[in-house]
Amino acid sequence: MAANPALTDPALERFDMYIDGEFVAPSSGEYFESFDPYTARPWALIARGNADDAQRAVEAAHRAFNDPAWRSMHPSERGALLRRLAELVRENADRLAELEVQDNGKLLSEMAAQLRYVPSIYHYYAGLADKIEGAVVPSDKPAFTFTRHEALGVCVGIIPWNSPLMLTAWKLAPALAAGNTMVLKPSEYTSASALEFIKLIERAGFPKGVVNVVTGFGPEAGQPLVEHPMVRKVAFTGSSATGAHLYSIAARDIKRVSLELGGKSPNIVFDDARLDNAVKGAVAGIFAATGQTCIAGSRLLVQRSIHNEFVDRLVSFAKTAKMGNPMQLETQVGPVTNLPQFEKVLGYIDIAKEEGVETVLGGTRAERPECGDGWFVEPTIFTGVRNDMRIAQEEVFGPVLSIIPFDDDEEAVAIGNDVVFGLAAGVWTENTRRAIMMSERLQAGTVWVNTYRAVSYAMPFGGYKRSGLGRELGQQAILEYMQTKSVWISTAEEMANPFVIG
Numbered sequence: 260m261a262a263n264p265a266l267t268d269p270a271l272e273r274f275d276m277y278i279d280g281e282f283v284a285p286s287s288g289e290y291f292e293s294f295d296p297y298t299a300r301p302w303a304l305i306a307r308g309n310a311d312d313a314q315r316a317v318e319a320a321h322r323a324f325n326d327p328a329w330r331s332m333h334p335s336e337r338g339a340l341l342r343r344l345a346e347l348v349r350e351n352a353d354r355l356a357e358l359e360v361q362d363n364g365k366l367l368s369e370m371a372a373q374l375r376y377v378p379s380i381y382h383y384y385a386g387l388a389d390k391i392e393g394a395v396v397p398s399d400k401p402a403f404t405f406t407r408h409e410a411l412g413v414c415v416g417i418i419p420w421n422s423p424l425m426l427t428a429w430k431l432a433p434a435l436a437a438g439n440t441m442v443l444k445p446s447e448y449t450s451a452s453a454l455e456f457i458k459l460i461e462r463a464g465f466p467k468g469v470v471n472v473v474t475g476f477g478p479e480a481g482q483p484l485v486e487h488p489m490v491r492k493v494a495f496t497g498s499s500a501t502g503a504h505l506y507s508i509a510a511r512d513i514k515r516v517s518l519e520l521g522g523k524s525p526n527i528v529f530d531d532a533r534l535d536n537a538v539k540g541a542v543a544g545i546f547a548a549t550g551q552t553c554i555a556g557s558r559l560l561v562q563r564s565i566h567n568e569f570v571d572r573l574v575s576f577a578k579t580a581k582m583g584n585p586m587q588l589e590t591q592v593g594p595v596t597n598l599p600q601f602e603k604v605l606g607y608i609d610i611a612k613e614e615g616v617e618t619v620l621g622g623t624r625a626e627r628p629e630c631g632d633g634w635f636v637e638p639t640i641f642t643g644v645r646n647d648m649r650i651a652q653e654e655v656f657g658p659v660l661s662i663i664p665f666d667d668d669e670e671a672v673a674i675g676n677d678v679v680f681g682l683a684a685g686v687w688t689e690n691t692r693r694a695i696m697m698s699e700r701l702q703a704g705t706v707w708v709n710t711y712r713a714v715s716y717a718m719p720f721g722g723y724k725r726s727g728l729g730r731e732l733g734q735q736a737i738l739e740y741m742q743t744k745s746v747w748i749s750t751a752e753e754m755a756n757p758f759v760i761g
């Protein structure tokens with residue numbers, strides 16, 4: 260929560276915002292504490308931004324957008340800057356990963372792998388920067404007609420706490436490749452890494468104002484960014500409630516929006532699957548990242564003929580998961596990122612128990628000595644779940660798995676699609692025809708067959724139904740940050756009847 264610097268531990272590291280090429284103190288003069296989820300203690304102070312800071316950042320980004328230093332830069336040169344940035348991230352990947360772990364408690368092994376992958380995202384869009392081609396269109400009128408794709412202007416990126424710098428890259432890389440400028444608003448729970456990352460933006464040589472970072476709480480520091488009339492696009496990842504709220508604000512002045520929201524993804528195991536792999540896939544779906552991912556396979560649909568055997572195998576495998584300090588490479592399940600999240604997860608466990616599920620693993624706060632005072636929840640597995648229960652319909656965002664039996668393909672599809680979300684789905688089968696049919700019929704932006712949680716810079720990512728709007732990653736994402744202009748050059752000798760345009 261917000262804290263007066265005079266009252267907080269002066270030993271805590273302090274992070275200022277970054278606006279118009281400079282680190283600046285917040286206009287409020289206030290800082291708030293950021294916590295380490297493993298110790299449940301504050302470790303850093305973050306600038307508490309407000310509407311004034313948001314205003315300054317948007318104005319800086321707007322000036323930068325109109326400055327020839329950026330606006331007239333050839334796309335190949337923008338690509339070269341992005342490549343330089345990629346290499347700087349690569350050199351600093353391990354340090355940035357440690358910073359993220361300190362703030363969000365995810366495993367160092369996972370965050371280091373993510374940060375070592377982030378350079379590939381910048382390289383991919385660096386390569387695209389000078390390959391965004393319009394088309395000469397054969398016209399039915401006497402005219403030479405062609406299209407151009409142009410940048411939008413100032414974009415705002417609102418980032419959650421679960422994978423801060425990776426989700427930043429998903430937005431920033433295409434936005435910059437397309438020639439936009441950006442204001443980033445990291446989560447109030449994990450702001451530090453963005454402020455280390457911005458130093459690399461500076462070192463790569465981006466002109467001042469092209470990328471800015473405003474920190475603070477969502478309604479205070481984030482919302483004024485979304486409301487600002489100079490902003491042309493909002494790219495958001497986070498909760499469905501906040502996403503819908505920001506969508507309605509952006510609608511007031513017709514801003515572009517892309518939203519990457521919640522999920523309740525079905526992970527479907529058929530009796531012809533390789534069960535050893537499917538067990539690992541179920542674990543990857545819900546216990547990796549302590550279940551704190553939008554693509555969590557939080558509903559495990561298991562064919563009835565193998566249900567009991569599969570549950571036994573899954574429980575005995577999940578039981579061996581090592582919990583504890585996320586900085587240690589052998590740890591497999593870390594803490595939950597913040598106190599509200601910890602309370603939310605335990606709250607859903609209570610709801611499920613009241614709904615009458617059977618707890619076959621966990622179901623409590625983790626009291627193991629290796630978990631100390633951290634916000635740990637035992638890996639939890641429920642059986643006897645019906646798909647109409649709240650535990651099967653609502654996003655928990657924690658290590659809580661609901662197992663639902665099914666009889667045949669028809670029923671698997673019906674249960675799989677019977678949620679408001681549609682972010683991802685997993686299918687475990689050795690039958691090719693079944694794999695193809697399931698991939699066609701499941702309403703989800705990503706369908707994985709015999710794998711789970713695989714993501715690539717080259718593959719579009721986004722949601723069906725209430726899981727989101729627009730796509731990140733892949734070639735099409737760059738067009739989410741561009742607008743198309745149609746240019747007409749008449750080839751007619753004489754202007755036709757001016758009263759009748761055909």
Ligand code: NAI
Pocket residue numbers: 417418419420421444445446447475476477478480481482483485496497498499501502504505519520521552553600603654655656
């Ligand atoms: P949130 O959606 O409120 O926060 C995400 C980002 O939006 C943060 O940067 C926050 O400061 C910002 N924000 C919040 N209110 C805002 C406003 N009025 N205007 C502008 N920006 C605003 O999510 P939160 O509170 O961190 O987590 C709550 C739940 O959201 C989780 O339990 C989980 O279910 C879901 N979530 C989903 C994520 C995903 O990857 N899709 C990531 C993080 C959370």
Ligand code: MG
Pocket residue numbers: 293294295296361362363448449
């Ligand atoms: Mg933190």
